[in-house]
Amino acid sequence: EPKKPKTLKEESLKARKEVMCDDIYKTDSSERIVCASGQYMFTDTGARYLDMRNNVHHVGHCHPKVVEAGVKQMMLLNTNSRFLHDGMVTLAKRLSSKMPGKLNCCIFTNSGSEANDLALQMAEHVTGHSEIIAVKGGYHGHLKSLRAISYHPLAIVDGQKRPENVHLVSLPDTFRGQYRDPHTAGPLYAKEVKEVIETCHNEGKKVATFISEPILCCGGIVVSPEGYLKNVYESVRAAGGLCIADEIQSGFGRVGTHFWAFEQHGVIPDIVTIGKPMGNGHPVAAVITTKEIADRYAATGVEYFNTFGGNPVSMAIASAVLDVIDEEKLQERAETVGGYLMKELREAQKDFKQIGDVRGSGLMVGVELVKDGEPDKELASIVAKRMSNEFMIFILTDGMDGNVLKIKPPICIDKENVDHFVSSLKQILSTS
Ligand code: PMP
Numbered sequence: 001e002p003k004k005p006k007t008l009k010e011e012s013l014k015a016r017k018e019v020m021c022d023d024i025y026k027t028d029s030s031e032r033i034v035c036a037s038g039q040y041m042f043t044d045t046g047a048r049y050l051d052m053r054n055n056v057h058h059v060g061h062c063h064p065k066v067v068e069a070g071v072k073q074m075m076l077l078n079t080n081s082r083f084l085h086d087g088m089v090t091l092a093k094r095l096s097s098k099m100p101g102k103l104n105c106c107i108f109t110n111s112g113s114e115a116n117d118l119a120l121q122m123a124e125h126v127t128g129h130s131e132i133i134a135v136k137g138g139y140h141g142h143l144k145s146l147r148a149i150s151y152h153p154l155a156i157v158d159g160q161k162r163p164e165n166v167h168l169v170s171l172p173d174t175f176r177g178q179y180r181d182p183h184t185a186g187p188l189y190a191k192e193v194k195e196v197i198e199t200c201h202n203e204g205k206k207v208a209t210f211i212s213e214p215i216l217c218c219g220g221i222v223v224s225p226e227g228y229l230k231n232v233y234e235s236v237r238a239a240g241g242l243c244i245a246d247e248i249q250s251g252f253g254r255v256g257t258h259f260w261a262f263e264q265h266g267v268i269p270d271i272v273t274i275g276k277p278m279g280n281g282h283p284v285a286a287v288i289t290t291k292e293i294a295d296r297y298a299a300t301g302v303e304y305f306n307t308f309g310g311n312p313v314s315m316a317i318a319s320a321v322l323d324v325i326d327e328e329k330l331q332e333r334a335e336t337v338g339g340y341l342m343k344e345l346r347e348a349q350k351d352f353k354q355i356g357d358v359r360g361s362g363l364m365v366g367v368e369l370v371k372d373g374e375p376d377k378e379l380a381s382i383v384a385k386r387m388s389n390e391f392m393i394f395i396l397t398d399g400m401d402g403n404v405l406k407i408k409p410p411i412c413i414d415k416e417n418v419d420h421f422v423s424s425l426k427q428i429l430s431t432s
């Protein structure tokens with residue numbers, strides 16, 4: 001009888017606990033991963049898992065073209081970002097060409113958190129205003145300034161007070177929130193933002209910015225309802241504030257119909273932050289704004305230095321990611337494969353009452369699991385565990401109640417992967 005290959009995952013976990021701040025800086029992986037390719041990840045025993053959770057590895061794990069671009073540049077030159085190097089300009093031009101309107105001025109950073117922190121600084125300095133409006137269920141990063149505006153289990157620190165200049169408005173959730181009619185919910189949720197602005201004004205304070213993810217990812221793949229962003233942006237601008245779209249999860253073609261999720265809402269933000277998929281696993285992110293806002297920011301006398309932000313290797317890698325998205329038509333793929341996934345899930349919803357809602361766009365899809373209409377967090381974690389243990393699929397759960405399956409795979413997945421995922425989900429739901 002063939003012997004089962006030995007896994008070192010217990011040893012690895014034990015070693016991790018000894019040398020890492022493991023209670024804070026957790027791993028949620030039940031397997032010891034040693035390599036990956038495309039939409040698959042491989043364990044130390046050679047087992048192949050379908051990756052349905054990793055939006056970072058956007059064009060596929062270890063994409064040869066992306067890896068090659070990084071290696072080549074690393075062998076040629078890597079410096080800090082103060083040197084004149086065309087890689088930055090090339091990438092900035094390419095990103096600008098993907099943006100609508102006058103969004104053509106870039107600053108590069110290493111992470112989404114750095115990008116969002118800089119975006120907030122910009123908004124505050126440029127407007128001279130102090131108040132920040134963000135959305136409950138949003139997650140914007142791990143820096144102190146961002147934990148302060150995020151409202152998600154990852155960001156909330158027990159006992160820590162939220163700064164007084166931060167105002168959180170309701171998650172515009174049409175499944176579980178206060179307003180559920182998709183045709184009227186957008187403006188109704190947006191009214192809350194207007195009211196916050198009015199309250200600020202009554203207290204002699206002014207709004208610097210409204211920041212939101214057009215599709216709230218950690219909040220449970222909640223798509224901003226129709227008219228929400230349009231109405232909010234109007235109110236914020238009328239009050240002299242700037243609108244920030246956090247595209248760190250939703251950008252780069254994942255939503256299928258557009259390259260950026262905000263484009264689905266007919267708005268053009270003043271500042272856009274991007275990251276995660278931008279480097280396909282390599283740390284690179286950016287703030288993109290208009291020349292006018294950048295000039296107004298510079299006029300305050302501020303200077304920005306980021307040692308690694310915009311280094312030639314990151315630039316080469318991010319450029320290669322853009323190449324691959326175009327060459328392999330991955331945005332179109334996100335739309336067709338994502339559309340198929342959504343269709344299959346909605347079909348499954350008819351047979352399984354545990355599926356309360358299926359929502360999202362392209363390959364950014366949420367499945368909300370319920371029991372008697374209430375969030376079923378326990379079922380969601382059972383599904384995630386069984387997906388891994390029995391069907392060799394990695395999937396994450398999230399959302400304000402922890403009951404949403406958060407589907408955001410590399411956008412190179414195919415219909416067979418979708419079939420495998422949906423049939424696994426059905427099997428689990430019929431026996432859980
Ligand atoms: N914004 C959003 C929407 C995110 O999901 C994240 C990370 N999950 C961040 C910002 C922060 O990015 P990073 O972890 O790269 O700092």
